[in-house]
Amino acid sequence: MYTAMILACFAGQPCMEFTDTRGPYITKEECEVRVEEMVVGLVDAYRVPVIHMQYKCKQDEEEINKIGA
Secondary structure: EEEEEEEEEEEOOOOOOEEEOOOEEEOOHHHHHHHHHHHHHHHHHHOOOEEEEEEEEOOOHHHHHHHOO
16 A cells, blocks of 8 residues: 655745645555645645655555565
């Protein structure tokens, strides 16, 4: 399972981390689609220039442990 996370830095504001509240997602591809939706929402919501933005689809550690068990 994957959780979508974004680090966004907007002009004149400190960088902020956003974690998706809809997930987690079964595949990394589903997570990446959600990241794209989140980026559009953030740009619309903050309406200031984006200085830097990066994302990750964090894999749930409990799921990793289950796979290895």
